[in-house]
Amino acid sequence: MSGFSHLNDRGEANMVDVSGKTVTQREARAEAYVHMNEAALTLIEQGGHHKGDIFGVARVAGIQGAKLTSQLIPLCHPLMLSKIGVDLELQRDEGRVRIATWCKLDGKTGVEMEALTAASVTALTLFDMVKAVDPGMRIEGLRVLEKQGGKTGHWSAGGQDV
Incomplete structure (x- = not known):
């Protein structure tokens, strides 16, 4: 119908059937800033x-x-993640903390949503812990930096340190 993977031919929300897909090593990286x-x-x-x-x-x-992630995002598949990484970097000159995440597995579907969720929850937790000192904090720049695996292969946001 629309080219969106989570809609059926009638335009209804639908979990994608990945049963026929090949198991490959998949990895995704994401970032956010507080x-x-x-x-x-x-x-x-x-x-x-x-x-x-x-x-x-x-x-x-x-x-x-x-x-x-699959319990928070309605149409995400539950995944057996083999690696989850979260790095936090204080960037004093920019007045922020950079959050970089990565998720990895051998599976039939990608892990972009898991990497994004890791970055989001990290940012929200950082906000929660520091809000008494700065209630005006801003969470910005949430995005996927890179993904690998599956039939689409490698994708990168380009020009980024990943």
Whole structure:
């Protein structure tokens, strides 16, 4: 009908049938940014927050988010992820934290949604832990950087450090 993979020929929401697809190694990378004020950046950098290790908690939350993607996004397939990575980088000069995620598996469907969910949940957890210091934080730039595997092969956002 429309070319969208999650609509049937009547335009109704539909989970894609991947039963006939070949198992391949698949990987996806995503990123997001949390912009915050100087006080919040300093608190994270110095590690003096009363809630503990802010980056550690946010990283674990992102990993958990990737694992729960099929429960959050209605038409996503439950996946047996073999690797979930979450890196957080304080970028003081830009007034932000960069979140970089990657997910990997051997399977019949891609892991872009899992990488995006990991980045989103990491950003939301970081926001939650720091909001008392900077309630005006902004979460921006959520996107897929790269995907590999499946019949479409390799795709990259281009010009990015991935």
